[in-house]
Amino acid sequence: MNAPPDPVAAQRRGRRIFLLIALVFALPVASAWLIYFAAPELIPQDRTNRGQLVQPAQPVEDLALLDDAGKPVPLDERWSLIVFDDGDCGAECANALLMTRQMRLSLNNRMKRLSRVLVVPADSDLAALHELLDAAHPDLTIVRDIDGSARELFGAGSAAAGESAPGLHLVDPHANYMMRYPAGIEPKPLRKDIVRLLRASQIG
The missing domain is CATH 3.40.30.10 (Glutaredoxin)
Known part of the structure; x- marks a missing residue:
């Protein structure tokens, strides 16, 4: 007989999946901010700021x-x-x-x-x-x-x-x-x- 699923473990897995999805969406935005403000020299010249x-x-x-x-x-x-x-x-x-x-x-x-x-x-x-x-x-x-x-x-x-x-x-x-x-x-x-x-x- 299979043991019943552990609700606590299932909740933890759900949280990990949620955090992973959030990270996937947030990482490009955070990277863009970091490059724009901290390392503008990495932006191609035709896209960089004019100031x-x-x-x-x-x-x-x-x-x-x-x-x-x-x-x-x-x-x-x-x-x-x-x-x-x-x-x-x-x-x-x-x-x-x-x-x-x-x-x-x-x-x-x-x-x-x-x-x-x-x-x-x-x-x-x-x-x-x-x-x-x-x-x-x-x-x-x-x-x-x-x-x-x-x-x-x-x-x-x-x-x-x-x-x-x-x-x-x-x-x-x-x-x-x-x-x-x-x-x-x-x-x-x-x-x-x-x-x-x-x-x-x-x-x-």
Whole structure:
């Protein structure tokens, strides 16, 4: 006479099978994440990111970024695309804002996951900047870099000399500076990078 099946042993076998199936499905995703963020040089050149990875990523939660009411502006809720300017938003700044606005709009239902932030020196006239930019860029957040720490972290020049960090800078929803893009980057390759990151990440 055969012994009755052991329910405990059967339960353990079921758990092992379940874990094995879960591992099979999770391993490709985990491998893709590891390669993309830890070893991008392994990705074929025509598929890699268009920006430059900041390694290691730099935390930005302690930056002294204040709005026109003097309140701190955190960069830890969504993906943030950072533009620097010397305070008057001339032609280079205007072009960068126009390009990033159109790129963000092209994200469609994903665009709410990406914010745009204009960082200016501490003595900038934010009221004048809002008057200049709000109509064309209602989503744009404008902040003062009170102690120059943002310019230093993002690789900017001297605020007194009116030097700005070239290009664009990407901060993730965990408030880590993790990607920089060259000045004059076209919207199409920038959008490809942003879409890839948004698809790969469920945060923000």
